[in-house]
Amino acid sequence: MTHILAIDQGTTSSRALLFDRDLRPVRIAQEEFPQLFPASGWVEHDPEAIWATTLATAKKALDGLAPGEIAALGITNQRETTLVWDRDTGRPIHNAIVWQDRRTASFCETLAHEGWGEAVADRTGLLLDPYFSGTKLAWLLDNMEGAREAAEAGQLLFGTVDSFLIWRLTEGRVHATDATNAARTMLYDIRRGVWDEEICARLCVPMSMLPEVRDCAGDFGTTALLGGRLAVRGVAGDQQAATLGQACFQPGMMKSTYGTGCFALLNTGTDFVRSRNRLLTTIAYRLDGEVTYALEGSIFVAGAVVQWLRDGLHLIGKAAETQGLAEAADAAQDVVLVPAFTGLGAPYWDAEARGAMFGLTRATGPAEMARAALESVAFQTRDLYEAMRRDWPGAQEAVLRVDGGMTASDWTMQRIADLLAAPVDRPRVRETTALGAAWLAGVASGVAPGPAGFAETWALERRFTPEMDAGERRRRLGLWDDAVRRTLSRPAST
Structure with a gap:
């Protein structure tokens, strides 16, 4: 058994990566699928498109290999995206409601007025926000004809993308998730390690719908759909897999991690740290029944801002062009973009905020707008980094390890280091999300080293160190803070 297959099911595409026994990526297959926007603030995916692209890319990655050459399969996935399907047929009752979707904002406000905010934060580590799966699931049950009756009769199943893929891969034999994905539903008590009966009751979610929660490295069944019988041995949400x-x-x-959004995780060990700065407390991973916690900051728009420049404004033909434009931008112009296209995430959590650009002049052109777009990612990363440092003393001297598509931009990584006034490390293997899933599958099947041995294989490709002087850093951060203040739909609580 010389290879491990990792399925990386993301927000805009499905990918399959084949790793050799030394956990080096040797083959990648990728297919994009459509994003659906049925109403303002609504974002959906066709579940059959998710499944079809996942299956197709997995088969492409495995092409030419005998079943006996694959030790195991690992899955990592876009988190919080919510699906409900029929137990007998496996057919979803509606499109998947994507993590970016904001349709349940008013319901979250209702829950807050009822006083549920403290209980949700204390048990799940999360905030009352449309981002998470729980209110999305409640919406599906309330708005799909006959759904609530079918759910109460035990006919419907709920899952995040990992659960849906496991169900399909095992042909309906396994309805399970891992602790990291369960932790993002707003239904799971991450202190006790159980689905929370009271929260489920308030959201009118029958607990019979919920998947079994397992360790990240464990037994999630087998599939015969990829040739032979292949064991599914590792599962983690994309940000935890990257961790x-x-x-x-x-x-x-x-x-x-810089993908469609940006997500920063800080390992806090066995400490469940309640954030005082509107970060999330979550499960970093669960191995051998032992939970490791993390603080997380979530940015809704990172790589998506480059897609906006390309597909919305048509200022660029491909993402790589932003690097040259940013370098050529007029340094005398202070153009600032707040990319709140679907609201602002941590530490603001303003679902009603919308994007804005400040400092435009007649001389502003594509170069200045591209620089502002890239710099917005650095500004938002700084917000998360500072919130983590305030929340947990162990983060004071943290070096930031980065991964994801945007890390290819040296300009962006340097600007992040400048605004953080801290080193930024880019690894030699940048496919860290898939690598995490592959490692989980490998360690569960006995072909990969444990945490200590795996950590020794991590290799640095480049370290970015701060170059901006302190005065300029303060000035630019002041511009950003003022722009955010003017963009928020309500005064900031941070």
Whole structure:
């Protein structure tokens, strides 16, 4: 058994990566699928498109290999995206409601007025926000004809994308999730490690719908759909998988992943840290029944801002062009973009905020707008980094490990280091999300080293160190803070 297959099911595409026994990526297959926007603030995916692209890319990655050459399969996935399907047929009752979707904002406000905010934060580590799965699930049950009756009769199943893929891969034999995905539903008590009966009751969610919660490295059944019988042995939400892929096993280690959004996780070990700065407390991973916690900051728009430049404004033809434009931008112009296209995430959590650009002049052109777009990611990363440092003393001297598509931009990584006034480390293997899933599958099947051995394989490709002087840093951060203040739909609570 010389290879491990990792399925990386993301927000805009499905990918399958084949790793060799030394956990080096040797083959990648990728297919994009459509994003659906049925109403303002609503974001959906066709579940059959998710399944079809996942299956197709997995088969492409495995092409030419015999079943006996694959040790195991690992899955990592876009988190919080919510699906409900029929127990007998496996057919979803509606499109998947994506993590970016804001349709349940008013319901979250109702729950807050009822006083549920403290209980939700204390048990689940999360805030009352449309981002999470629980209110999305409640919406589906309330708005799909006959759904609530079918759910109460035990006919419907709920799952995040990982559960849906496991169900399909095992042909309906396994309805399960892992602790990291369960932790993002707003239905799971991450202190006790159980689905919370009271929260489920308030959201009118029958507990018979919920999947079994398992360790990240464990037995999730087998599939015969990819040739032979292939064991599914590792599952983690994409940001937790990236945390593992970055070998952030020690408390105080921090990583930030730049995909469609940006997500920073700080390992806090066995400490359940209640944030005072509107960060999330979550499960970093669960191995051998032992939970490791993390503080997380979530940015809704990172790589998506480059997609906006390309597909919305048509200022660029491909993402790589932003690097040259940013370098050529007029340094005398202070153009600031707040990319609150679907609201602002941590530490503001303003679902009603919308994007705005400040400092435009007649001389502003594509270069200045591209620089502002890239710099918005650095500004938002700084907000998360500072909130984590205020919340947990162990983060004071943290080096930020980065991964994801945007890390290819040296300009962006340097600007992040400048605004953080801290080092930023880019690893040699940048496919850290898939790597984390592959490692989980490998360690569960006995072909990969444990955490300590795996951490020794992490290799640095480049360290970005701060170059901006303190005065300019303060000035630019002041511009950003003022722009955010003017963008928020309500006064900031931070």
